[in-house]
Amino acid sequence: MIAHQLALIKRELWEHRSIHVTPAAVALIVTLGVLAMLMLASGFAKELEMAIFGAQNIVGDAERRVALTGFFLMTSWVFLVALMFVTVFYSLDCLYAERKDKSILFWRSMPATDAETVISKLLTAAIVIPAITAVGIWVTHIVNLIVTSIWVSAKGGDAGVLIWGSISLFDNWLAALLIVVASGIWMSPFIAWFLFVSTWASRMPMLMAFMPPIVLGLLEWIVFRTQYFFTTIGTRGDMTPLFHSLSVERFFKEEQWRDGVQNISLLEHMDLVGFVTDPGFWSGLLVCGILTTAAIYVRRYRDDS
Amino acid sequence: MTSLVDARGVSKNFGSTRAVDNVSFEIEKGKILGLIGPNGAGKTTLLKAVLGLTDCEGHLSVLGFDPFRQRKQLMQNICFIADVAVLPRWIKVSQILDYVEAIHPNFSRSRAEGLLQQTKVQAGARVKELSKGMVTQLHLSIIMAIDAKLLVLDEPTLGLDILFRKEFYANLLNDYFDEERTILITTHQVEEIENLLTDIMFINDGKILLDSSMDTLGDTYIELQASGDDAQKARGLGPIAESEMFGKSVMLFEGVSREHLVGLGDIRIPSVADLFVAKIKEARK
Numbered sequence: 001m002i003a004h005q006l007a008l009i010k011r012e013l014w015e016h017r018s019i020h021v022t023p024a025a026v027a028l029i030v031t032l033g034v035l036a037m038l039m040l041a042s043g044f045a046k047e048l049e050m051a052i053f054g055a056q057n058i059v060g061d062a063e064r065r066v067a068l069t070g071f072f073l074m075t076s077w078v079f080l081v082a083l084m085f086v087t088v089f090y091s092l093d094c095l096y097a098e099r100k101d102k103s104i105l106f107w108r109s110m111p112a113t114d115a116e117t118v119i120s121k122l123l124t125a126a127i128v129i130p131a132i133t134a135v136g137i138w139v140t141h142i143v144n145l146i147v148t149s150i151w152v153s154a155k156g157g158d159a160g161v162l163i164w165g166s167i168s169l170f171d172n173w174l175a176a177l178l179i180v181v182a183s184g185i186w187m188s189p190f191i192a193w194f195l196f197v198s199t200w201a202s203r204m205p206m207l208m209a210f211m212p213p214i215v216l217g218l219l220e221w222i223v224f225r226t227q228y229f230f231t232t233i234g235t236r237g238d239m240t241p242l243f244h245s246l247s248v249e250r251f252f253k254e255e256q257w258r259d260g261v262q263n264i265s266l267l268e269h270m271d272l273v274g275f276v277t278d279p280g281f282w283s284g285l286l287v288c289g290i291l292t293t294a295a296i297y298v299r300r301y302r303d304d305s
Numbered sequence: 306m307t308s309l310v311d312a313r314g315v316s317k318n319f320g321s322t323r324a325v326d327n328v329s330f331e332i333e334k335g336k337i338l339g340l341i342g343p344n345g346a347g348k349t350t351l352l353k354a355v356l357g358l359t360d361c362e363g364h365l366s367v368l369g370f371d372p373f374r375q376r377k378q379l380m381q382n383i384c385f386i387a388d389v390a391v392l393p394r395w396i397k398v399s400q401i402l403d404y405v406e407a408i409h410p411n412f413s414r415s416r417a418e419g420l421l422q423q424t425k426v427q428a429g430a431r432v433k434e435l436s437k438g439m440v441t442q443l444h445l446s447i448i449m450a451i452d453a454k455l456l457v458l459d460e461p462t463l464g465l466d467i468l469f470r471k472e473f474y475a476n477l478l479n480d481y482f483d484e485e486r487t488i489l490i491t492t493h494q495v496e497e498i499e500n501l502l503t504d505i506m507f508i509n510d511g512k513i514l515l516d517s518s519m520d521t522l523g524d525t526y527i528e529l530q531a532s533g534d535d536a537q538k539a540r541g542l543g544p545i546a547e548s549e550m551f552g553k554s555v556m557l558f559e560g561v562s563r564e565h566l567v568g569l570g571d572i573r574i575p576s577v578a579d580l581f582v583a584k585i586k587e588a589r590k
Contacts, residue, residue: 007407014400015393103393106444108358110408111380301360 004112008120009128015097016090019129023136026082027143030075034144038151061166068167069264075144076137076176083133083180087125087187091194092205094121095299099199114300118195122292125191130180137176141169168265175266182242182275189284190236192291199298241278242270309334309455309487310355314363316511317350324350325361326511332504334454335484339498340491341581342508348491351508352459355489356385368454381410384448385457392440394433398426405447417450420480438469445473449481456481458490462497470497477501499577507584514584523574527563529556531570539569546583557583 013019095118098104107117145167149159184191194209201208217230275281310332317325325347332338342348353359357372357379365372370379392401398421406414421428424442432440441462448456462470478501482488492498499505505522507515517525531539536554540547542565544556557575558566566572575583 004408007404010407011400011404014397015395098393101394102391105387105391106393109356109380109385109387110405111377111410112408113377 001116004116005120005123008112008117009124012090012094012121012124012128016094016124018086019090019124020132022082022086023079023133026079027136027140030078030140031143031147034147038148064162065166065264068163069172069266071144072141072167072172072176073266075140076179079133079137079140080180080183083130083183087129087184087191088194090129091121091125091191092198092209094124095195095198095295096201096205115296118199118292118296118299121195122188122191122288125195126184126188127181130184131177134173134177134180137180138173141173171265171267175270178267178270178272179242182272186236186242186275186281186284189287189291192288192295196291196295196298199295199302236280236284241280242272242275308332309368310489311366312355312363313365315351315354315365316362317347317354317359318362323511325354327363328508328511328513330506330513330516332455332487332489334487336503337482337488337490337501338504338506339495339502339577340489340506340508341495341577342491343585346508347511348508349459350511352385352457352489352491356383356457382453383455383457384451384453385459386444386448386461387459392432392444395431397429397431398443399428401432401443401447402428405451409451411452412447413450413452417446420446420449420476438465441465441469441473445476449476454485454487456486456488458488458492460492461490462492462494470494474498474501495578495581496576502577505577507581509585509588512588514588515580522577522580525560526575526580527558527561527566528573528575528579529558529566529570530554530573531556535569539566542566545587546579 098107108114145163149163152159152162194205197205197209213229213233217227217233220229221227308331310330312331313329315325315328316323328351340348340351350359354361354365355367355372357367357374357376360373367379368382372379396404402414402417405412405417418428421443424439424446426435426439426443426446432443435443445461462473465473474497477488490498490502499519502519504518505515506513506517529539529544530550530553532553536556539554539556542558542561545559546557548555553570557579563572
């Protein structure tokens, strides 16, 4: 079972190269952006005491820590946006493309069940793609910290203290991993919906995936003048149970004025217990289970060959 | 003899269309069975039922398994080529070998690589870079490296030129087939496979018109070429089909004793293609 899953997931990575090409492209873009910012900052070197990541007015220890963590969060956010696009396109394509090119007949000639196949695609979308994204975030972070360290050292600063001593690397990295993997699990009902559409739609899976929810939401508004459906879907995106009611603005304000010399811990701001005990977490998994079962059923009983 | 496939009263409907209609047959170990039928006869549907790709009514057992409900177990001992185009175009040759090796317990990678070495297929090439013939060679190499009890081939040489077709069947017979293995094959190019078949089955409108071993075909069916009064006498014996060739009447008889026909003209065993045409025409009367 596990050997089959590994082989099936490996197959997904071979077929959908965007899964690893996209994080690599994002990493390159972010790194080039940082280089551009540093070069831009160096143009105003006389006015700057120490410029880090283009945040020219950062002079205090607390502010520098916020800036460093802020850069990390910004990088992570760019990866999260890319993750969202990759996941949507992958989930909608993975069970549709095999029917379109008729390779489903070859895959089904092998002793892998429809359940194993669909579950491998769900695991790819909900776990593997987020995990690859986390690796992308880590690599980008380390590369950019090295680039910045070189730049700071060239300006006469002590990179060991100013950069490496001002950020909790493993705390931040673990937080990034938890955020992206938690997001995959939290969004699993949407992923399962896309998988269902991917195996069910005869054509235009993208349209088939987005049209029914839009029509349903509009119908609710026209008939009842309410927006519960859109609100429910929309608010799921902010992953509230993981961060409670954390406001990004307040987070930076609080961290900026915090006393002491401790580096910023992102893990402190996360509530994993609250996340896994939230009813939304379990109801999401239930919806994911129902839609995944439906996708397996359609792949099993549909005859497109 | 052991029955690998046991079908009794098998039917399959698509809406109001009856694709397979109350079909019963057995396939024994060590046979090469040709399933022949015109387009829309129900042969692909029947193959899909055998492969567990579609559910059906009636009793169907393949290698002792219910093919639709025990597909995973079945697929460990059965393999099929549905069409030359089904290999995913994006995959590399080495990747497809990796995948089958990980998924199939009866796959021998070294055997597949040995077979591929006899072709021009390179391990680093993607399927989309290969010619149609090379894709078939790749697919056949994979299939032949699987120690399966039943091989199902649905139009395996469709779209290939005569050289590849001949090579395909030669490889199948020389490098794969033995008395422990069974092959079920459908094709329109019936002339090319009739010499390798041990058994034959005709299907039309979802019903089986003929189910016979090739050895006994000549006992049941006789072709007679006759002219003049002899032809007239032969007509009285009730041929199932008659055509004209070079001024002679060519008649096909079913179940008529050879002794009755001797002396009326040239007698021979009909070709599968001629027999097929005659049976289909008879069924459509």
